[in-house]
Amino acid sequence: MENEIKIDWTVPRENKNPKTKQPYKRGRNWTIVVYLDSAPSNWESIIKQEPVAISPLHDKDITEDGERKNPHYHVILSYKGNKSFEQIDEIARLLHAPIPQRVNSLTGAVRYLTHMDNPEKYQYESFDIRAYGGFDVDSALSLSTGDKRQMLREMIDFIKDNEIIHLVDFTNYCLSDNAPAGWFEILTERNTLFLKEYIKSNWQKYKSGEEMK
Incomplete structure (x- = not known):
């Protein structure tokens, strides 16, 4: 389409939490949403080098209006040390993804990969979660x-x-x-x-x- 907006994924984005409008502080755990219709074909190979957990393909999510959401993956990055928004945004831009968000609860984020705590949403299979870079899904799934x-x-x-x-x-x-x-x-x-x-x-x-x- 002639009027389609093209995004320059090489341009760093502003560090601002869309909910609070405040900048994200450095943190160990971050999440990115990867959409099939915009991600490069080799997006998973790009992210494999990071300590990451990838959800099953969310292709059955429904909006409040009853419409099917665009198919997407939820990606969680969990590091041993703190990372800045700018460092994670660089990865998100490689995946042609919206701005990343910092995760407050790693367990909650991993459980959301399959909607474990959201029975009103479609329940995806835990065995379809993929992990790379030493990410321990079983440990993260258990609330201490x-x-x-x-x-x-x-x-x-x-x-x-x-x-x-x-x-x-x-x-x-x-x-x-x-x-x-x-x-x-x-x-x-x-x-x-x-x-x-x-x-x-x-x-x-x-x-x-x-x-x-």
Whole structure:
């Protein structure tokens, strides 16, 4: 098409988180989305030299409007030392990919490769994940005890800050795209009773406050 916009992939891009509009700090873990209709044919060979995990082909994802998304791969890079946005963007541009994003939870990112914690989305097969450069998928897939405790603290803070008084509302949030990766697993694994009682106490406190007015 004559009006098709051509991107110069040799030009470095601005370091800016699209959500916060702030620059990314250096980090060990990053993610890139690779689209089939723009990636070079040898894109996987380019990335193989890095410590990387590649998702199955996401060709059954659906938008909120019910339309099929462009087929793509989710790529996770995990290094022993911190890398800058500029270093990762250089790799992303070689793959003709959108700007990379820093990963806060490596476990959550790896689990998202197959939508493990998003039952409302199409479930891809874990055995289709490919790893290179010493990336240990099995280790990354397992939430450590410390990760679980930290995640539970964050869930409690969310319930308190948002004055959630019904378990169904919190469950629906955990199932949504807005919830951090892993929350649904933490809720349903062994903490449902505890969170239910915490929310119930939140409701009782809220009710008492209303009756005193």
